[in-house]
Each structure stands twice: as C-alpha cells, then as structure tokens.
Amino acid sequence: MSEVLLEARGLHTYYGLSHILRGVDFTIRKGEALGLMGRNGMGKTTLIRSMLGLVKPAGGSVSVRGVNVTGAPTYRIVRHGLAYVPEGRGIFPNLSVRENLLMSARAGVDGQRAWTFERVLELFPRLAERINNGGGQLSGGEQQMLTIGRALMTNPDLLILDEATEGLAPLLMKEIWRVIGEIQKSDIATVIVDKNHSAVTAVTDRSMILVKGQVVFDGPSAEVRGDPELIQRHLGV
Amino acid sequence: MDFTTFLIQLLNAVQYGLLLFLVASGLTLVFGIMGIINLAHGSFYMLGAYMAFVLTSMTGNLLLTILIGIPLALAFGAALEALLFTHLYKRNHLDQVLLTYGLILIFEELRSLTVGDDVHGVPVPEMFSMSIPLSDTLSYPVYRLVISAVCLLLALGLYLLIQRTRLGMMIRAGSHDRDMVQALGININGLYRTVFAIGVALAALAGMLAAPISSVYPGMGGGVLIISFVIVVIGGIGSVWGALVAALVIGFADTFGKVFMPDMAGLTVYLVMALVLLWRPEGIFRKG
16 A cells, blocks of 8 residues: 555544534545545535644644644645645735746655646646736636646645535536546545535545544445445435 | 925935835835734834944944844844744734733833933944035035935835745735645745844834934834834835835925925824825725
8 A cells, every 4th residue: 555645533623612523534645536525514624624734623633644743833734745725715816827826836745846837837728828817817717727736836745625616617617627637647646525426436536425523434436426325315415 | 495405305305205114114014914013113113223323332333233233133023023923913903002012111111221211323424424515505415315225225125025036925925815825835934924024124224224314312213103104004004015105205295394384294294194095095005
C-alpha cells in the first residue's frame, strides 16, 4: 500500500454547543481518489476544516505523512503537500487572475514543480483569456477554475475539492469534472465532496459517507454505486 | 501674495503632506489589512523623533541615526506585534482602542522617565543645512526638499511593494480572506508582523526626519495621530494610494488655511474632511 498522506483518528469538533464531528476516522493515501458524501450538515466541510486546522478539533488527532499536526497552524499543515478548494470558492476578488495564481505558487514537498503558471493556463484556457481581469469580475465557473488553478500552483500531492461544481451550469459542471479527471491522471490524490453522488462514485476509488458526524460507510465506490438502498438511506433527499 | 511666497508655501504644503503620508500609510495598512485601530501609532512618530534626539546627540549625525533607527523601529514593531497586537485581531474595536490608548500612556510615561519633559531640538544635518535663494530676501531650506524627496521615494517603494511583489499580493489577499491565505500555505501571522513592523518603521522615520524642523516635545504623537486618522478616512481605509492623495490634500489645506484664513486655521483640515465625506462617504479611494 502506498504512503498515507492525511489521516485523522477519533476526531471530535464542536461549533459552540453543537457536537458536529463525533469520532471520525479518516485516511487517504498517495494517488488515491476518495469521495466524501453525506447530506447537508452531516459534517463533511467541518471534517475538512478540522483536519486543515481552520477549526480546532476538541479531541482526536490529525497527521500528515505520519507527522502529528494536531493543533498546528493551518499554513504548516498544508505545507506537507495539501491544497484546499473551499466551498464558495474563496478567490481574492481584489487581485487579478494572474495575481491569484502567482501569490500561491510554491514547490511541492519534494521540491517538484510539475504545475507551473503555463501548465495551469493550458488546463484552463478560459483563465488565460481573462488573465488581467480582477478576480471579482469572473463568472462563477471561471472563479471555480481559478480556485482549482490556484490550488495546483502549490504543487500538492492531495487536492481537497469541497462542492467544486455547486451552482454551475451543466456545461461548466462537465468541464470541472473533466479537469478533475485530468488532475487525477497526474497522480495527485483527491478528496471530492459533491452532492452529485453518481458523479463522485464514477471518479473515485473509495467513498466515505458521513451521517451526523459519524462514518457510516467507508469502502469501494463501486459498492455505493451498486447499492441503491444505501444511497437512498444516507444520501437521498 | 507674491509668487515667491506662494512657491514657498507650496513646497511646505507638499513637504508636510508627504511627511504625514509616512505616518498615515502605516496606519491605513494596519487598519485596512489587519482590522486594528491603533491609537498608539502616533507614539511611533514620537519614538522616532526622540530617537533622533538621543542618537544624534550621541553620534552627531542624523543620517547615521536614521540608519540605526530604522532597524530598531522594525524590531520594536515586530516585538510589539508578537507580544500584544497579535492578540487583538479577533477582538472588537473597543478592546483595541483600550489597549492602544493604554500604550500611549505607557509610552509617554516611559519617555518622561528616560528623556524627561523638556523640549529639545535636533540640528539639521550639515550637508543639507544650506538654503536655495528664491528672491533677494527669501530662500528655501534644502533639508525640506530632501524630506520631500525621501518621502516620495518611499511612497513609490511602498506602491511597488504592494502592487508588484508577491509579498504585496499576499498582503492584499490577506486583507480579503485570512483563512484562505493560510490554507494556501502562507504564514499569515508572519505576514501581519511584517506589515506592522513596516508601519512602525515608517512612522518612526517620519519622526526622525521631522525632528530637525519641528523640535522634539512631549505629546507630539497626539496631533499627528489625529491628522493621520483624518487622512486614512479621507483616502479610504486600507488604500495606500488614497493615503498619499489625502495626505497631500491635508498638507495643502493646512498650509494654505494658515495663510488665507489664519483665524480658522485649525478648522480647515476638518472642513476638507467633511466635504470629502459628503462627496464620497467611503473615502476617495475605496479599499480594493
């Protein structure tokens, strides 16, 4: 089995008095594609934010490549090769497209620079056309491309995509899924959170389902695809 | 007013405005990017002036004093951020005002204990002590022109730093979304510490440069602080470019106010502020 990139053990997180994560175990290995599913409010985003140190977990541990990073500042955690595309995109509207990409550029963990400014623009020709526009002038789909491109500029080994296709027109959604496929081919591990469970299970090897802050399923994505009853029970609306 | 007098007042207005810009630029950066209202910012100006007085009486040379003073001010700013201001980012404005007002009192008391309460002067550096004759009776001191030139260079440097460097991109990004900047692997606390230290050093440098023309006296930070806040508000909170324009506007309003309306000299600056805010409530240059 390949190296473990990101791991959480018995993670508990509270928002005020509400107990959001109730002892979650999470593992992703190098090159793996993992789908993280669950209805709204089940703790998917909180799990990601807790592992990245953006929310301080109340209990449990987080490690990256075997290094314990529980309670470490976010910038230290992600410097082990993690990149995060947050829900709602999080571009910098007061920076140009070019600046959004350049400000995050750095070499990966072993010094590799597989993703350059040029390569990101090749992946997203639309961004090349709008390179001098302000981030705030982009359409929703272009903003999503920019966030993914900006994350790739950090040369990550793991890309975490939280609701990357949310609110996009069908054609743009298709484009984002195509890009995710391209990224996976370049041996970057992916954690994909998305409401479209058939799309998620199609592009991932393994799936996790969260219900009320607990893992109720962790297994091959094919198993989820072939089990309509499981989907109906935990993911159906 | 004849042309020569007008020219002298014009140069004074520019010089005063540019000097205020050095103080206000740090204030607007710390306010706009880190969200901190720092009432103690004027104390850094005073610190600079007293450094000029103490160090120049030891070294006998203002240039050397500035070369020593800037690293000292940077280190002082970084230490102050690490010890106190870093705890203020998530606090509300009332807490910030309380702490930084307390700092004013502490800095004034420390000044009183160490240097005393007398008014001091700092000699103009010898190499700039001559004047350029403008007419038979009027001349203009070279040192004031030097101040203007240094301030202009620093304004240009600050503009390039913020608009053209990666550090500047990170600083601007940090003013929009602190968490996202961190999630990209950037040490936001280190970034803030750098910005704060630069702000302290700019204010202290303004104090050092001003010492030979304004004299060095207790409470000198207070007046500068209030005027600097006026500039920050007129220019648009967080905008360095806005601070430059606003500082020049205030320099002109104050200087020519004293010439044309000597009875109301203290009012002109605030009249200008009121007019600008009626025209653009968010300042000339909105944060962007």
